[in-house]
Amino acid sequence: MNATSTENRAEVCASGNLRGREVRLKSRPANELRPEHLEIVEVDVMPPAPGEFLVRNSWMSVDPAVRIRMGEGSTGYLAPFELGEPLLGWAVGQVVASSAEGFRPGDHVLHQLGWREYASLVPDGGGTQPPVLIEVDARTPERAYMGPLGWVGLTSYVGLLDVAELRSGDIVFVSAAAGAVGSLVVQIAKLRGHRVIGSAGSAEKVAFVTDRLGADAAFCYRDRPVGESLARVAPDGIDVYFDNVGGAHLEAALDVLRPRGRVALCGAISTYDTSGVASGPSNLFSAVAKGLTLRGFMARMYADRMTQFRADMRAWLQDGRIFYPEEVFEGIENAPRALIDLLAGATMGKVIVRFEGGAPHG
Ligand SMILES: NC(=O)c1ccc[n+]([C@@H]2O[C@H](COP(=O)([O-])OP(=O)(O)OC[C@H]3O[C@@H](n4cnc5c(N)ncnc54)[C@H](OP(=O)(O)O)[C@@H]3O)[C@@H](O)[C@H]2O)c1
Numbered sequence: 001m002n003a004t005s006t007e008n009r010a011e012v013c014a015s016g017n018l019r020g021r022e023v024r025l026k027s028r029p030a031n032e033l034r035p036e037h038l039e040i041v042e043v044d045v046m047p048p049a050p051g052e053f054l055v056r057n058s059w060m061s062v063d064p065a066v067r068i069r070m071g072e073g074s075t076g077y078l079a080p081f082e083l084g085e086p087l088l089g090w091a092v093g094q095v096v097a098s099s100a101e102g103f104r105p106g107d108h109v110l111h112q113l114g115w116r117e118y119a120s121l122v123p124d125g126g127g128t129q130p131p132v133l134i135e136v137d138a139r140t141p142e143r144a145y146m147g148p149l150g151w152v153g154l155t156s157y158v159g160l161l162d163v164a165e166l167r168s169g170d171i172v173f174v175s176a177a178a179g180a181v182g183s184l185v186v187q188i189a190k191l192r193g194h195r196v197i198g199s200a201g202s203a204e205k206v207a208f209v210t211d212r213l214g215a216d217a218a219f220c221y222r223d224r225p226v227g228e229s230l231a232r233v234a235p236d237g238i239d240v241y242f243d244n245v246g247g248a249h250l251e252a253a254l255d256v257l258r259p260r261g262r263v264a265l266c267g268a269i270s271t272y273d274t275s276g277v278a279s280g281p282s283n284l285f286s287a288v289a290k291g292l293t294l295r296g297f298m299a300r301m302y303a304d305r306m307t308q309f310r311a312d313m314r315a316w317l318q319d320g321r322i323f324y325p326e327e328v329f330e331g332i333e334n335a336p337r338a339l340i341d342l343l344a345g346a347t348m349g350k351v352i353v354r355f356e357g358g359a360p361h362g
Helices: 003-014 144-145 153-164 180-191 201-214 226-234 247-256 283-289 301-321 330-343
Strands: 019-025 038-044 053-061 092-098 108-111 119-121 171-174 195-200 217-220 238-243 257-265 291-295 326-330 350-354
Touching: 003 350, 019 330, 038 330, 053 144, 092 119, 092 144, 108 119, 144 350, 153 180, 153 238, 153 301, 171 180, 171 257, 180 195, 180 238, 180 350, 195 201, 195 226, 201 217, 217 226, 226 247, 238 247, 247 257, 247 283, 257 283, 326 330, 330 350
Parallel strands: 171 195, 171 238, 195 217, 238 257, 257 291, 326 350
Antiparallel strands: 019 038, 053 092, 053 119, 053 350, 092 108
């Protein structure tokens, strides 16, 4: 958006005639998420009150964590969403009006009030992570902060380097390897010189993981039991398992992890779209016998690594050493479909939604 249109938005906003849409949770899914669990509602957009600023969102990140928060009870992960309230998630956009210190019209902002076209924000985040100004230029467009330069990128970077404590010679196994986090983990491990194995849910994704991302081997977990496939492609075992999936994948990895191996527990997407309590791995005792480390994490616990991570990732992107696949859905009206498709495994790479006004992609 250029300066003139930002000013026009500010004028419309000040006149009280601005409307915007948001995605709300209408009912709680018991199992898989369906369109009727969500609704898109048009609301008035108010000019910022003192201390607030208004952002017109241009790109939104679609993350599996949103599904976790649709359940009734707390998982201890992030607080559940309220029925009738808009969803929350990472977004980027431009300030169109401001009564807050440090945020001026035209500034680009990364914040957590996605799933809506306009976000009314306060500098301390008001219960979400504080919004931050981001540098946007031709090499780093806004949407890069939804993927490689944002929290997804930090998750892959710290999960592999800090949580799993990647060491020289480690053999690395990554599940959901064609996804947002997984595709970065595969490439970071490869550029550090490791043997990398990936799993994914289709032959097309498996080919993508080996041919495009550079993994040494990959398998489709739907073809046969995960343990069988993993044992076949990792005859010498593995040292690191980057777990995006949980369930049968974790159990299979525990079987082939070598002594002193490490697991970064990043997510358990195989359990998100189901009700009830997921059972734990039946072979957990092998962690005792082999001296394994299983360490869970949330990227925000490693926020102090953001500066180093961004410097490394920018360099890798500029050198072409990291390739970043994206799947773009157009308009907020397609945001529910984007999440449903992501959970069903129908997408590849980072899923993002471009709102009206977001820079064209290509
Ligand atoms: N700890 C953190 O701070 C943090 C931050 C971000 C994300 N995460 C976690 O990281 C994981 C990946 O997130 P992402 O954003 O990168 O998503 P993503 O991998 O881009 O998308 C999710 C993928 O999961 C796979 N999947 C779905 N159901 C599955 C099942 N039952 N078994 C195996 N695979 C299944 C699908 O791919 P297939 O076709 O291959 O099945 C789908 O494409 C999630 O568990 C997420 O919660 C954690």
